[in-house]
């Protein structure tokens with residue numbers, strides 16, 4: 261094993277866990293579409309290579325979902341929807357400006 265530093269300034273983990281309606285889960289909301297929209301915006305803004313968007317399994321806070329966590333900044337977005345895309349991108353802009 262080799263230990264390395266992450267090449268990304270921030271890494272978004274978008275929970276896509278779906279329980280098919282059995283109980284609340286992020287994948288049953290708009291997170292799959294929000295993940296795709298985030299990936300497109302990050303690519304369009306030239307942030308690829310410094311911002312990464314990855315699918316995530318359950319993050320353990322399903323009732324607050326849909327959830328997205330941003331590391332290493334320790335930011336969580338809960339109850340996220342497509343309408344929140346501008347706010348998430350604004351947060352990323354602020355992170356990248358630091």
Ligand code: FES
Pocket residue numbers: 275276277278284285286287317318319320321322323325326327
């Ligand atoms: S299903 Fe997303 S946090 Fe559990």
